Amino acid sequence: MFKNSPAVKASVAMLLVLLAGGCATGIGQSLPYDGWTLDFFGPPYMEAWIETADVVDINGRVFRGAGSGGVSTGYPTAFSKGIPTKFRGNPKGWAEHPGGSGRRVTGAGLPRLVYVRWQSLAEPQTYEAYIEIPEPARTTMLKGEEAYCGAAGKWKTDYRKLLIIGLAPGGIAKVYLGGPCLKSTEVTRVVGTINPEGPYGGTSNGKHRPLSEESKAYIDQFGIPYGSW
Template sequence: MGTSGGCYLRITELPYDSWRLGLGTPNYMDVWIETADVVDVRARVFRRAMSGIGSTQRPKNLDSTNPRGWPEQPGAGAGKQVGGADVPRLIYVRWQSLVEPQTYEAYIVIPETARQAMLKGEKAFCKADAKWITDYRNMLTVGLAPGGIAKVWLMGACLPAIDVARVQGSVVKLGPYGGTSGGKHRPLSAISQAYIEKHGIPYGSW
């Protein structure tokens, strides 16, 4: 992943210590994130800013929910704080879609409008403690769906999510783990397997 691009070099002073990168999926659509790398606006690379299991829900009643489409207000996803980084210019994600199974990668360019939104404080009412505060959209969530779809939102703890980008990823020809696992993906959870066998994968809904 390249880090060139001097035209992007500028220094911003974040109004908070760090921002959060989270990753999740539609219900039952399990993924394993091999890596999520960040390139900030100073062209610095933060490799494996996040990896591991993507957040998902698996209700035991297989007919109680429909994973088609994205929610208006997504969750924060499984994630970590990206410390020491400026606002992001690019996010690279390589993940295993376990329900297919298939390995994908996506390069997600974060637009200037989203970067500016990350620096802007907004008055917000927090239901948790019933107080008005100045909140920031310092949580970037990536939704990963079968077919290689990556959808990105920006939100704050007490601010609603706004759409950032939707990217069609590409198949990683080497397969999972860069071809070192003999084509074997991580196992799919039993309940997600049961859902897929009963309802299938709603491709085209994301």
């Protein structure tokens, strides 16, 4: 695990300055692939909504809105209707090799810092977190690994170009690296803080997005497993 350091605080200060000045553009650092992806997920029933996810690359450039919207949770499923007679998802802890959904960050160099502000709909609460991507993780993103791709039915050289962030109640952000044919591995864990402005920067009178009927029923019955993430 990697804890906050003076370097993190300096990165945060730089991010705030750059965000105030708008989005920088330009050609990203040479990579062995055309772009990496910023993905998000959450434990079953612990729904979240990303207000913004902004990235600072190793060249100090900011890519705003690299992530936004709903977070993949597994349960409720995309086909869920109403409240099930039996809850099959288990929100305690993290999956061994999690994946997620998100967007490709093109034109960027390797990620140095990710800022995420999100609504934890399960509580509800609004959090923000500054996540420093350690240098060993960036080195790993450049290293090709031999992997068997089931979809293609053959071995190939793959790269860990999927930056996967799990968001959980309590402001927890867990970061993994994965590849299209590689299992994800843990990078770091960050505990975010409550955003004092509340949801939508204080423009919604404190109202968060609604929790789905199924997730609400699960939480009403079993509660939120704080401490398991």
